[in-house]
Amino acid sequence: MTSGSRHYGARTGMENTMKTVLLISALASVLIVLLIFVFTMKEAMPAFREIGIREMLSGRVWRPGNDQFGILAMIAGSGLVTLGAVALGVPLALGTAIFLSEIAPRWISGIVRPSLELLAGIPSVVYGLFGMVVLVPLVRAIPAPGNVGFGLLSASIVLAVMVLPTIANVSEFAIRSVPKGFREGSMALGATKWETIARVIVPAARPGIISAVVLGLGRALGETIAMIMVIGNSVVIPAALNGNPLTIFLSRARTLTGNIAVEISYATGVHESALFATGVVLFILIMLVNTSARYLLQSSISRGGK
């Protein structure tokens, strides 16, 4: 069988064509990032120019009708709800991760792990619905002036459950990656299992656990629909409802993401542009979180000397 030259040409032609076609596909992702960047900035520019970044970031009042576009309240809202979610979710996630990797017998992991997978698969709108129907009435029962149930507490609980699977998953991976030798060394020195976990394994897994938490943080900051449904969406800087400072979590709030979603359909002109600007701020915030995570990871690893 000799290579008939016509068949050959076809094969070489095909090779070259496909190479180009595939290269173009690869550039699609670059194109998308560029487009997103360009378009979002383009739409946001009017707001930055007319209102000014400093004004937006520090402005306490968001009243588009009055030409007031301060997003400080939303930054506070996003920040506080994320904080709440982390405070509630991380202990639970970390505990579950340790439980799964160190303690649970196989048949129990066979129940817990799919449960986490299931939780991870539930759409955010369903979480929002659940929050509205179950959590909000429960929270409303807490006696405090102005407590309507909707607010930071309900939202934090929902958000905590939403990021639980992610943080647990990545943390478990980090804990499992701790070399067996650490465990054996510690036990051989006479430490109990708990002491080994608390003093050797978890600290050793710290870089991975940190990235797990940051991953959860990023997802929490980006969550939109569930937040709209339970957080109340009022544009106030959250404040305590009575003397007890903890009641700040009973306050209603609005997130950066919620701000965008709720108003985009009817906003025009500078208002619309301000929403895009909110998007830019959100994006930068998430980038900051991710890069500081990477930095923390590096320094944690180098300090641990692993």
Added chain:
Amino acid sequence: MAFSLLWLTGALSVLIMLFVVGYIMIQGLPGINVEFFTTSPRGGLSGDGGIFSTIVTTFYMVVVTLAVATPLGVGAAIYLTEYSENAESIIVRKLVSAARFGVETLAGVPSIIFGLFGYALFVSALNLGFSIASASLAGACLIIPVIIRTTEEALKSVPVSYREGSLSLGATRWETVWKVVLPSAFPGISTGILLSAGRIVSETAIFFVTLGGSYRVPHSLLSGGRTMALHVYYLAMETRAFDKAMSTAAVLVALIVLMNLSINIITSRISARSR
């Protein structure tokens, strides 16, 4: 003492899952009957009607978005895995690192930003309006990085020796990819596609700003509509029909569970094969 705390957290995770899923199912199941699936929502504040049009819209959304995203995503992954190492020109190399950077960055962007972008570019600038076209283009941008990542993983797990064997027989790179590598990587690639389909079904924020809220059955790519997830949102926020919302949510959760199960079956078949 500490151990019982840990057992508690494990139990808590399961309990939370049971509570959430159980509540949705118990509240939602009674409202589910044949009529629920075959009639469309009647619109307005009552929330009457079923979810037929939303099922159709969801189906269209999945099909169209995957139709756009899969060729681009799989093609990109093939180039990045199989062709980029031997690229000679500096320009191509720089483009490849840009592409990798792009995929990583996009993974961290929240879906509402994709929605904003979709609104600005597809709905407004390209004048596609609130439509399946706009929404699936925006959705494609969202899932292309996912498909690229899962496809790359699947391709990388194909042994190098297969490629060497094929090339040494006088096959071109593309022939090797098409006839040996892709068939081998197919299960892994399908997992990525199924995952993306699940994402499209679950997503709300991105379609909220690109699909509109029409409760009618879409008749073309330029029609608006609502997916099941969006329908849950509208029912919850604009009507008092929480029972319908629960029923729709129950269907949604059941669908997602089914998809995840299929993914798990495929994945266990992959690892069984490699043993």
Added chain:
Amino acid sequence: MTQDIRMRAEGYSLFYGDFKALNNISLDIPLNRITAFIGPSGCGKSTFLRSFNRMNDLIPGVTTEGKVFLDGRDISKEDVVDLRRKVGMVFQRPNPFPKSIFDNVAYGPRLHGVKNRSDLAVIVEKSLKAAALWEEVRDDLHKSGLAISGGQQQRLCIARAIAVEPEVILMDEPASALDPVATLKIEELMNQLKKNYTIAIVTHNMQQAARVSDYTAFLLTDENRAGNLIEFGPTRQIFTTPSDERTEDYISGRFG
């Protein structure tokens, strides 16, 4: 030598980036004979073998000096896809595709334009017979290529290589992953194959080289860790009366 030459290397050197891995090697691969490359591990014999079908082109950053010829033509000027059809390769670890035995052998011919099912069946039978595998698998052609023993897999890879009607077959330690019985079968096969094909084999097993090959090339790394050709000649001569002291040391087991 009076023997016809099928392939020749002239002043061939290979670099990984700045690192010279092969230094100025010149030798001939005679027609219808078995030529063995021997030497301690790391001396570059596999790398040198892979130069004959330009498999090293697949490694980023590799550059070469000097020339390699097939039937008098410079292979760097030939289309690489066509070259690899003419110069086939069998690898150290058998690497059948996850396809049926039939599809494994038919892969090459299909690429090169044979579509007709019965034509393919003829080629598959001929190739499997030439690889001494036909009798064992004739009733199971649709079994997966991965579902047979290691020795059978390697013969399947040989059949696969033969199916495209190459002129040269390169074998990179073809029996090193196999048990002694399978190894013997492969060696018998090589003796049969050389009637129709030119064979070059890399082996770390000196006794195998002595048993099987007609010509032997001994390679060794120099002080810069580049592989050099120390001695090349008829096998009997290399093993009984080597001209270079280093060859003699290697043959008698003083190192390697």
